[in-house]
Amino acid sequence: MSLLVVGSVALDSISTPFGEVTDALGGSAVYFSAAASLLGPVRVVGVVGSDYPVAQLQRIRPGVVDWSGVESQKGESFRWRGKYSFDLSSRETLDTRLGVFANFRPSLPPSFAATPFVFLGNIDPELQLSVLNQMQRPKLVACDSMNYWIESKKPQLLEVLKRVDTLLLNDSELRELSGDWNVHRAGRWVLGRGPRRVVVKRGEYGALLIEPGKTFFVPAFPLEEVFDPTGAGDSFAGGFLGYLARTGDLSSEGLRRAMVCGAVMGSYAVAKFSISGFDGVTPASLQQRIAEFHELTHVDLAGTIG
Amino acid sequence: MSLLVVGSVALDSISTPFGEVTDALGGSAVYFSAAASLLGPVRVVGVVGSDYPVAQLQRIRPGVVDWSGVESQKGESFRWRGKYSFDLSSRETLDTRLGVFANFRPSLPPSFAATPFVFLGNIDPELQLSVLNQMQRPKLVACDSMNYWIESKKPQLLEVLKRVDTLLLNDSELRELSGDWNVHRAGRWVLGRGPRRVVVKRGEYGALLIEPGKTFFVPAFPLEEVFDPTGAGDSFAGGFLGYLARTGDLSSEGLRRAMVCGAVMGSYAVAKFSISGFDGVTPASLQQRIAEFHELTHVDLAGTIG
Numbered sequence: 354m355s356l357l358v359v360g361s362v363a364l365d366s367i368s369t370p371f372g373e374v375t376d377a378l379g380g381s382a383v384y385f386s387a388a389a390s391l392l393g394p395v396r397v398v399g400v401v402g403s404d405y406p407v408a409q410l411q412r413i414r415p416g417v418v419d420w421s422g423v424e425s426q427k428g429e430s431f432r433w434r435g436k437y438s439f440d441l442s443s444r445e446t447l448d449t450r451l452g453v454f455a456n457f458r459p460s461l462p463p464s465f466a467a468t469p470f471v472f473l474g475n476i477d478p479e480l481q482l483s484v485l486n487q488m489q490r491p492k493l494v495a496c497d498s499m500n501y502w503i504e505s506k507k508p509q510l511l512e513v514l515k516r517v518d519t520l521l522l523n524d525s526e527l528r529e530l531s532g533d534w535n536v537h538r539a540g541r542w543v544l545g546r547g548p549r550r551v552v553v554k555r556g557e558y559g560a561l562l563i564e565p566g567k568t569f570f571v572p573a574f575p576l577e578e579v580f581d582p583t584g585a586g587d588s589f590a591g592g593f594l595g596y597l598a599r600t601g602d603l604s605s606e607g608l609r610r611a612m613v614c615g616a617v618m619g620s621y622a623v624a625k626f627s628i629s630g631f632d633g634v635t636p637a638s639l640q641q642r643i644a645e646f647h648e649l650t651h652v653d654l655a656g657t658i659g
Numbered sequence: 660m661s662l663l664v665v666g667s668v669a670l671d672s673i674s675t676p677f678g679e680v681t682d683a684l685g686g687s688a689v690y691f692s693a694a695a696s697l698l699g700p701v702r703v704v705g706v707v708g709s710d711y712p713v714a715q716l717q718r719i720r721p722g723v724v725d726w727s728g729v730e731s732q733k734g735e736s737f738r739w740r741g742k743y744s745f746d747l748s749s750r751e752t753l754d755t756r757l758g759v760f761a762n763f764r765p766s767l768p769p770s771f772a773a774t775p776f777v778f779l780g781n782i783d784p785e786l787q788l789s790v791l792n793q794m795q796r797p798k799l800v801a802c803d804s805m806n807y808w809i810e811s812k813k814p815q816l817l818e819v820l821k822r823v824d825t826l827l828l829n830d831s832e833l834r835e836l837s838g839d840w841n842v843h844r845a846g847r848w849v850l851g852r853g854p855r856r857v858v859v860k861r862g863e864y865g866a867l868l869i870e871p872g873k874t875f876f877v878p879a880f881p882l883e884e885v886f887d888p889t890g891a892g893d894s895f896a897g898g899f900l901g902y903l904a905r906t907g908d909l910s911s912e913g914l915r916r917a918m919v920c921g922a923v924m925g926s927y928a929v930a931k932f933s934i935s936g937f938d939g940v941t942p943a944s945l946q947q948r949i950a951e952f953h954e955l956t957h958v959d960l961a962g963t964i965g
Contacts, residue, residue, distance in 0.1 A: 394965065570955050599964075636964065646958070652912070652952070653916075658942065
């Protein structure tokens with residue numbers, strides 16, 4: 354089944370202890386699409402300035418990613434410039450230029466309105482609502498957000514949550530949204546506000562899937578070399594939703610597999626600058642990495658102390 | 660098979676957002692024993708002052724924990740006083756009084772010398788070596804350490820590692836010991852210095868077992884109420900080694916089960932002050948909590964993208 358993402362299409366200039374890159378493809382919709390398109394078709398809604406290297410976007414799995422919902426406007430593209438600490442554990446934003454993204458008003462091509470799976474990337478909650486108002490009864494709506502919106506537009510974000518099945522947030526954002534530092538209580542708080550499940554992203558520590566009365570944990574893939582953490586969360590979302598859209602399986606078991614696909618995509622994203630970590634991933638190498646999660650977490654507990 | 664622990668036997672005065680306790684049973688050997696004795700017999704080597712409430716120690720599963728290696732000396736017992744932040748994520752040491760622990764020279768009762776499983780709690784590496792020199796070819800030696808020894812006695816600690824099978828450290832200690840912020844590379848660094856495996860404790864994020872060429876991950880049990888994190892790491896060690904000593908099973912599968920037992924014991928430790936979280940744990944409730952780890956991490960990956 355098809356999958357729609359609405360989010361930023363940006364140009365990132367990043368400095369890590371291992372190198373620098375200028376004006377590389379970035380933004381939530383780009384990372385999401387690079388990941389999800391390994392699992393099935395993706396439709397993108399966004400905006401770019403007249404300076405955006407659109408031809409580079411179109412080289413990301415042509416025919417699998419549909420960029421026709423990305424509007425090109427006169428003006429500059431959204432640019433972000435950041436620098437990571439020596440151990441990649443924190444980053445500093447050096448510059449943010451919204452450009453045409455400041456006036457982004459998502460407008461869905463009519464052919465996108467019936468897309469069954471939707472990911473609302475981290476944009477203004479009012480825009481997230483406007484996207485939902487343009488859609489016809491999607492099968493699953495997921496959304497992300499960030500501290501900026503939690504602080505400035507919490508009532509609107511709570512309106513979004515009422516119409517969302519799956520909230521994906523990192524742990525600090527979840528703590529801020531709920532006002533509770535315990536992630537499990539915070540997850541339960543969210544479940545009382547609309548979503549049927551919460552995916553808590555915890556960076557190098559992995560991610561949690563919190564559903565009513567149960568929790569599933571997936572670790573981050575153990576990497577000895579992490580090159581650039583930018584986009585790991587959006588790539589996780591792309592793997593998670595890409596798998597759900599591919600299979601349509603929203604059972605507990607299907608959601609667990611989707612979590613593993615999310616963790617796998619996160620591990621590709623951080624291996625290189627921009628979306629280069631997805632280059633050369635084949636169905637066989639993807640299957641191999643998925644299988645390695647079995648080794649990483651499998652334990653037979655029958656009769657442990659019996 | 661029997662299990663020996665050498666470590667601190669202390670009195671802790673702790674303040675958390677939920678309450679305070681004064682002169683409660685604490686110290687690495689006490690938490691370790693409270694946990695490990697749920698799985699089998701434990702022998703303790705340590706020192707207390709003449710003011711220590713020894714009768715309270717002896718009420719911890721009488722007949723299962725052997726306290727005859729705990730020497731009573733004239734003087735004050737080791738006391739630690741600390742305060743946790745509102746979200747329990749950090750703590751401040753308000754006072755440390757070593758008392759008789761400052762002159763601790765572990766002396767093993769002759770009947771302890773042939774104990775097959777040994778845990779060297781976080782004490783001076785020179786004392787850890789002296790314990791090993793008093794032992795007869797143990798089947799498995801595990802040890803812990805801390806930043807203080809890494810900074811002040813690294814050469815001696817590296818001598819200890821040459822004689823240790825399993826190193827248990829928290830992630831910040833592992834980073835400091837190896838000089839590498841990537842825990843997977845840091846783990847491999849340790850494997851080149853003696854130990855056959857490293858257990859990396861990561862608090863609320865769980866723990867990693869790093870062996871040559873493979874890694875296993877166990878999450879922390881999802882708790883909506885964490886009362887006092889003190890002793891979680893030593894309780895993890897008690898569960899891990901208690902399980903290995905109980906079964907003698909050092910296979911990869913046995914080590915994974917031991918990791919789950921460690922995580923279970925950590926979850927009991929943090930539920931109440933001191934070792935009260937272990938009160939009332941029965942074989943049935945223990946088995947129940949172990950089984951809940953299956954639900955928390957199990958995923959069937961066969962044919963995920965096939």
